[in-house]
Amino acid sequence: MLRHILALSVVLGFGLGAAQGELEIFSWWAGDEGPALEALIELYEADHPDTEVINATVTGGSGVNARAVLKTRMLGGDPPDSFQVHAGEELIGTWVAADRMEDLTPIFEREGFMEAFPDDLIELISTDEGIWSVPVNIHRSNVLWFDPDRLDEWGVSVPNGWGEFIDETCPALQDQGVTPLVVGENWTVQHLWESVALAELGNDDYSALFEGDLPWTDLRVVAAWETFGDVMACTNDDAAGLSWQQATDRIVAGDAAFNVMGDWAAGYKVTTLGLEPGTDFGWAASPGTDGTFMLLSDSFGLPVGAPNRAEAIQWLELVGSKEGQDAFNPLKGSISPRVDSDLSLYNAYLRSAAEDFASDAKVGSLVHGTAAKEAFMSEFATVMEIFLSTGSADAAANAAQAVATQVGLGE
């Protein structure tokens, strides 16, 4: 019953043009990110004029609302033909674990994706049983943003590590009445945490945390929380009321010097604010993480029981193709994971990100679904809350370990 009502509402919402075939694409790309998805859909429709594409989007950054809707649909036995999902544990820990996805290895082999995508990325989207989604873009999480002219004006330079930031950069800026580092609502604070933790722990220990090989109560992790506490002392006190865009605006307005945000911030600055990369805004790997690319990736998968399986497979082939990715990514403000993408289509920031992606070591983002399963990711907000309200690194470490044990992190 519910299925039919849902299906009916979707059909009514998008018009009743009875084409020969249908393909329902489920994503959270609306608003600023809508045109990129539209470009991909247009390409698909050009190749398959008989198929009507149903673009089912649920708004909300990072898929916070879309994922909830998807879960009710999947539990009700009404999967879309293909849905957007963060590559990595968000896909594997939730959907592959529940045996709801089809293995895409045949598509990867047939379409040459095995060679087109870097090995460490394929490893991220695979288990021993198969490859589970086609990545369409790559975003970087550990990026420090600033305005180069203003830094000169204030007489500070980009810090090389969090120690330098805490001891020198932060007091120098605070003396001039400038917020050294701006953060926004809870998830952006967690976003900052993953960059600080990566810098303090190093790539191996950072990854070991999520594989269950390094306990969260280890002294190194507690020390990272303490550093994080010192960094937070350099941030604005009205964080919870700011979206990530508002936090970015503070840097543009000159009220704040730095922030750590994913590189969708470059898309916002270039497309929405009309700024020039390199001159109007500058970037660097977040302090202490030079040579490491903390990545997250959007991808599309094929749920078991997709009503239009053949069309969905055509869609996945397009999503992974050079043509599809180079149409999508310049508009989205992300880079293509393909090694053969046409860099001339991308802006200065994205070209530099693509170079780093090709050469840097790669680790997964916690906050954006790559490194840890959803149950941990969601409860990490509570861990952060415990840290922010108690200010105790030990309490946070113990809480994180308790969550990790409860959800079976790394199993």
Added chain:
Amino acid sequence: MRTNDRLVAFLMLLPSLVLLAIFVYGFIGRTAWVSLTNWGADATQALALNPELAFVGLENYRKLFTGLIDVRFRQDLVNTFFFTLFFLLGTLGLGLGLAILLDQKVRFEAVFRTIFLFPFALAFIVTGTVWRWMLQPSGGVNVLPELVGLPALEIRWLTTREQIWQFDWNTVPAFLAAGAALAFAYAAWRAWGTGRRVRAGVHGILTLGLAGWAATGTPGVTLLPYPEPHGFNVAFVGIVIAAVWQLSGYTMALYLAGLRGVPEELREAARVDGASEFGVYRHVVLPLLGPITLSAMIILGHISLKIFDLIWAMAGADNATTDVPALLMYLRSFRANRFAEGAAIAIVLLLMVALVIVPYLRSSLKGEVRR
């Protein structure tokens, strides 16, 4: 003929009975069942097409009230308590005040009445969005003083992390027992006054027992092996303001109807007896508004316990300082895929609402039968 009538009546009621049985009571039952299982503890079953659930008894509830990471749920309960308290005080106080003002035969009464009642017509999501803008750190209310040349306020309405009136979670059973002791003491006093000695004695013994248990630190019950501070999150002040703004017009309408129901003769009689205008309200009008206050408290009380959309719009779902159980239930179920724990939170909420609603339904149904 008569049996025929009853049959027709039964058939007429049947569809709604069936729908209610399935979609209300059936789903309550299913939620209660889910809350006793481990749905979501195992990722391979959480979102499987036909999840295999194992019965775990009250484990999910035990975790909520005594587990290390569920400190957030406990703070949410405390948040709900304070929110409900101030929301009720605010709406009832402001509603009554507005009603009394309008009762003074002011000109354009209908206009004022409409203006005051208007926010009630808005959805919480709209109110929340409007007040989110009003309470921005550097806009809205905070810049109002600049209009008259004063410096802008620096109040962190929704984003402050300040917590006041802190207490240890382990003292909650003592507070509950003390509250129950007070209730029994009152019942004993009432029973004594009406001459029911035995009943008074039983209630008196219960009072002493509970009071003694609370006073000695509730032996036999330890929630947590360590002290866990909870308190009133000051960030809720902004949310209380928005909620009071939305619903005080509604209580005003209730009270105004009540005030109009007080016969003019009664007031006149009081005035003839030499009562001041204040005295008329204090001794004649307000006592007659008692039943209205009770209805308003119950309607507002259950709105307050279920509040979700207002906070979602004002502060977002992830801002734990302004979190309430209903939001946590959503996050647990649909973000963390821990459906059993989400269901347990839902059942706790249901019990809290039932505690408010059921006595009211009982008393109002009794009244109807008597009529």
